[in-house]
Amino acid sequence: MSDFKRTILITGGAGFIGSHVVRLFVDKYPDYHIINIDKLTYAGNLENLKDIEGRPNYSFEKLDVCDFDSIHALMLREHADGVIHLAAESHVDRSIKDPFTFARTNVMGTLSMLQAAKLYWESLPEKWAGKRFYHISTDEVYGALEITRPEGTKGNEEAGGGPFGDDFFTETRKYQPHSPYSASKASSDHFVRAFHDTYGMPTIVTNCSNNYGPYQFPEKLIPLFINNIRHRKPLPVYGRGENVRDWLYVEDHARAIDLIFHKGTTGDTYNIGGFNEWKNIDLIKVLIRVTDRILGRAEGSDEDLITYVTDRPGHDMRYAIDSGKLSRELGWKPSLQFEEGIEKTVRWYLDNQEWMDRVTSGDYQKYYDSMYKNR
Numbered sequence: 001m002s003d004f005k006r007t008i009l010i011t012g013g014a015g016f017i018g019s020h021v022v023r024l025f026v027d028k029y030p031d032y033h034i035i036n037i038d039k040l041t042y043a044g045n046l047e048n049l050k051d052i053e054g055r056p057n058y059s060f061e062k063l064d065v066c067d068f069d070s071i072h073a074l075m076l077r078e079h080a081d082g083v084i085h086l087a088a089e090s091h092v093d094r095s096i097k098d099p100f101t102f103a104r105t106n107v108m109g110t111l112s113m114l115q116a117a118k119l120y121w122e123s124l125p126e127k128w129a130g131k132r133f134y135h136i137s138t139d140e141v142y143g144a145l146e147i148t149r150p151e152g153t154k155g156n157e158e159a160g161g162g163p164f165g166d167d168f169f170t171e172t173r174k175y176q177p178h179s180p181y182s183a184s185k186a187s188s189d190h191f192v193r194a195f196h197d198t199y200g201m202p203t204i205v206t207n208c209s210n211n212y213g214p215y216q217f218p219e220k221l222i223p224l225f226i227n228n229i230r231h232r233k234p235l236p237v238y239g240r241g242e243n244v245r246d247w248l249y250v251e252d253h254a255r256a257i258d259l260i261f262h263k264g265t266t267g268d269t270y271n272i273g274g275f276n277e278w279k280n281i282d283l284i285k286v287l288i289r290v291t292d293r294i295l296g297r298a299e300g301s302d303e304d305l306i307t308y309v310t311d312r313p314g315h316d317m318r319y320a321i322d323s324g325k326l327s328r329e330l331g332w333k334p335s336l337q338f339e340e341g342i343e344k345t346v347r348w349y350l351d352n353q354e355w356m357d358r359v360t361s362g363d364y365q366k367y368y369d370s371m372y373k374n375r
Helices: 016-028 046-052 068-078 092-097 099-122 180-199 221-230 250-263 280-294 301-305 324-330 338-351 353-361 363-371
Strands: 006-011 032-038 058-062 082-085 132-138 203-208 210-212 235-238 244-249 269-272 277-279 306-309
Touching: 006 016, 006 068, 016 032, 016 046, 016 250, 032 068, 046 058, 046 363, 068 099, 082 099, 082 250, 092 099, 092 180, 099 132, 099 180, 132 180, 132 250, 180 203, 203 250, 210 250, 210 338, 221 235, 221 280, 221 301, 221 338, 221 353, 235 280, 244 250, 244 280, 244 338, 250 269, 250 324, 269 324, 277 280, 280 301, 280 306, 280 338, 301 306, 338 353, 353 363
Parallel strands: 006 032, 006 082, 032 058, 082 132, 132 203, 203 269, 210 244, 235 306
Antiparallel strands: 244 277
């Protein structure tokens, strides 16, 4: 038997959010065995976790979450008592072009993880005792909100309203997904809740707003635009840039996942948001000013890189998360104001240009072969 107090499988642990969660758990819980499961698709990068390689409580398994037999065998072999399920295809534009891949990974992959955990845990004398299946989802499953305060100020107001309206996504809001990506995540959420309701499986679901911070794959807006500003390449903006998103610093999200995994109510749902609503165009102008300043350019001088392009199909106008339940019940709040988080994020990408260059060139994909394949 293992000397570790717990064994937790974290799927998608080589990805953006997953790598932050893996690092946090490995650092904070030396008596836990943290097993990072990742297929290493284009968005999986083991270089994100170079600093914890060799830790006695960390191991990596190159597996596809859809490979039920291998996942089930791993659970039995390692006596896993917890799952934090982050593995997912997450880029909306890619889902519009290839919905099958999103259905396979996000729906069938989640079902595979659920069934593997269910069969193993049901076979134990204590069954569900001390077990937890935690599924991370997105605010996009809720659909879209209207902008009812177009000239609002940035940041939530003292009265509790938002800068662009008083309506927010709460945990009881009806699902109305509008893209293949959000539809696949909505379906996976329903499967998780169904396993709780049908079998009594100890599950939790969280829905989060847009994450930003270090190690994000540069197909996403913030790292893409920082890199494009650095190289003075065009900054493609959908429509007129009027769409509004709520932004959450990734390390704050990882802290919330840790808290909910250990103290959240079984069978419940929690929303995790940053209380930072920004129009895309305003966010982009902030990125330009901060990046220009750090690069020693005149602030705002690269605004001429902004290029408006045809809006994507089904582009939701506004997302805004109400994290009040998480704050009231578990005491979580975001630690960073958006301007502070953006400053840290821009500096990280500019200070880690080698990481960015290896990702954009594809060289990062050779890392697994050099470090793991022949072990």
